[in-house]
Amino acid sequence: MRNLKKITWEQYNHHVIDLASQLKDVKLDLIVGVARGGLAPATQLSHLLGCRNFGIYAAQKTVSDEVLVFDQKTEVRVTGSIFPNIKPKTILVVEDVMGYGDIFSLLDASLKEFYGEEVTIIYSTLYVDLDMLKNSPNARFAKDIKFVVNYKKSEDWIVFPWEKDPTEDKENADG
Numbered sequence: 001m002r003n004l005k006k007i008t009w010e011q012y013n014h015h016v017i018d019l020a021s022q023l024k025d026v027k028l029d030l031i032v033g034v035a036r037g038g039l040a041p042a043t044q045l046s047h048l049l050g051c052r053n054f055g056i057y058a059a060q061k062t063v064s065d066e067v068l069v070f071d072q073k074t075e076v077r078v079t080g081s082i083f084p085n086i087k088p089k090t091i092l093v094v095e096d097v098m099g100y101g102d103i104f105s106l107l108d109a110s111l112k113e114f115y116g117e118e119v120t121i122i123y124s125t126l127y128v129d130l131d132m133l134k135n136s137p138n139a140r141f142a143k144d145i146k147f148v149v150n151y152k153k154s155e156d157w158i159v160f161p162w163e164k165d166p167t168e169d170k171e172n173a174d175g
Contacts, residue, residue: 003157004166005151005156005158005159006159007160007161012040012161013044015041016045020048022124022146023049023124024049026122027089028049029051029086029089030054030055030088030090030091030092031046031049031091031092032055032057032093032107032111033054033057034058034059034093034095034107036058037097037160038093040162045094045124049092053084053086053088055083055084056081059077059079059103059106060076060077060079076102076103083110083111088115089119090119090120090121090122091111091115091119091122092122093107093111093123095123096126096158097125097128097153098129099128099133099136099153100132100137101133101138101139101141102138104123104138105138108121122146124146125145125146126148127147127148127150129152130142130147130150131152132153133145
């Protein structure tokens with residue numbers, strides 16, 4: 001059973017500010033948030049870093065809001081994207097939690113197809129399981145990823161302040 005790691009608004013804000021401080025010297029032309037979880041930090045980073053160009057990549061590794069039950073074989077479902085018609089040199093991709101890196105791999109191909117191979121893409125996340133990433137087919141992202149917290153995805157399930165607490169339904173059913 002995984003431990004629920006409930007993140008408060010204060011912790012979340014500190015994490016986004018920490019991530020922004022890692023990127024403060026980078027001139028960004030575009031920020032792309034991975035929907036759903038990456039949209040909140042991507043929006044906040046766009047304000048903190050002064051980058052108004054914003055894109056969305058809708059992709060899912062999990063199939064429900066239940067406490068995560070998936071493995072590396074679970075396929076990513078991409079449901080769409082909105083990329084602005086600009087010519088960026090540097091793109092920041094933002095996700096909330098990362099394990100295997102498969103969403104980043106698919107997004108990397110999509111961004112390069114849309115904007116060209118010469119574009120620089122910086123990948124970021126609030127939480128990453130670096131061991132999981134390093135031992136996945138997408139290990140190439142582990143070297144340069146910007147992140148705030150390295151955690152064990154096999155042990156902890158992150159619950160952000162805007163998410164439904166997965167213990168509420170169980171408590172109501174038991175009570």
